[in-house]
Amino acid sequence: MAAEVEVPPGTTLALLGPNGAGKSTALRALAGLRPLTGGVVELNDRTLDDPERNVFEPPERRSIGVVFQDYLLFAHLSALDNVAFGLRARGMRKHEANAEAAEWLDRVGLAQQARNKPRQLSGGQAQRVALARALAIRPDLLLLDEPLAALDAATRIQIRAQLRKHLDEYKGATVLVTHDPLDAMVLADQLLVVENGAVVQAGTPAEIARRPRTDYIAALVGLNLYRGVANGVTIKLDDGGVLTTAHPMDGAVFVTFPPTAVSLHKNKPEGSPRNTWLAEVAGIEQHADTVRVRLTGTPDLLADVTTAAVAELSLSPGLQVWVTVKATETHAYPI
Incomplete structure (x- = not known):
């Protein structure tokens, strides 16, 4: 040490x-x-x-x-x-x-x-x-x-x-x-x-x-964490995928957002959400008053939803859903 x-x-x-x-x-x-x-x-x-x-x-x-x-x-x-x-x-x-x-x-x-x-x-x-x-x-x-x-x-x-x-x-x-x-x-x-x-x-x-x-730290504090390279408000992630953030940056960055910032949809949302991608449900766990959904995609992520949302979307492992995250919910900072 x-x-x-x-x-x-x-x-x-x-x-x-x-x-x-x-x-x-x-x-x-x-x-x-x-x-x-x-x-x-x-x-x-x-x-x-x-x-x-x-x-x-x-x-x-x-x-x-x-x-x-x-x-x-x-x-x-x-x-x-x-x-x-x-x-x-x-x-x-x-x-x-x-x-x-x-x-x-x-x-x-x-x-x-x-x-x-x-x-x-x-x-x-x-x-x-x-x-x-x-x-x-x-x-x-x-x-x-x-x-x-x-x-x-x-x-x-x-x-x-x-x-x-x-x-x-x-x-x-x-x-x-x-x-x-x-x-x-x-x-x-x-x-x-x-x-x-x-x-x-x-x-x-x-x-x-x-x-x-x-x-490890991101998991402890309950955040989705990625590494990537920023060019303005666009961040190309090291492990694949692209995220848009609200504030422009340049160079190597971390980008985070909480699982509560994630919305799940059966169909691709109308309009033009800045961050939208298709993901597959990998696991579902009860977490206090919410349900933690683990999803694989580009990128992988965690989402926290209500039990009502689980029923409405018929969430189960293997199901494909559309993921959206508002640019204003992301937080980027230099590596």
């Missing part, structure tokens, strides 16, 4: 990417659980890992708190003792550590569960205990490894909102590892998208959602 990345205090950076992309490797390197073979890790102007200079600070000497995907709470300790563990390991007396731990449990809304052991806690409660344990040592850097992955969908919504609140209050830097785009978009100030061990795009959530630069 060749990139120089800085995470200022008070901000959250999300490493977003598919499984096996290298996200967890990066997090383990920051935590000191996997020494670097190249590059440098610095925290508050202190070098933690620099193989060229033979510098390596072990995990216990780094001012870093970690919340692992499975939380890794000590099963034999109460919630209070779990949170107090790091404080006592750093030399704080038991009474003071317990008082500090109790205060942190209160902050995350678990004062009443202080004496409960991990097996007595729900998934959401265990996640908050793990967060309190990581924050109690007042680290300069907080690492979150898929912190919501173990939660069910309903709990995840609630805990995501609570986690955002705690991150807003945290004065240190945070690095979040996730493959869930919603977690990244809601929790992070900056995104670093990683594919095959390399950084492929960086920016704010809004920038990346508006201008994806790989098929």
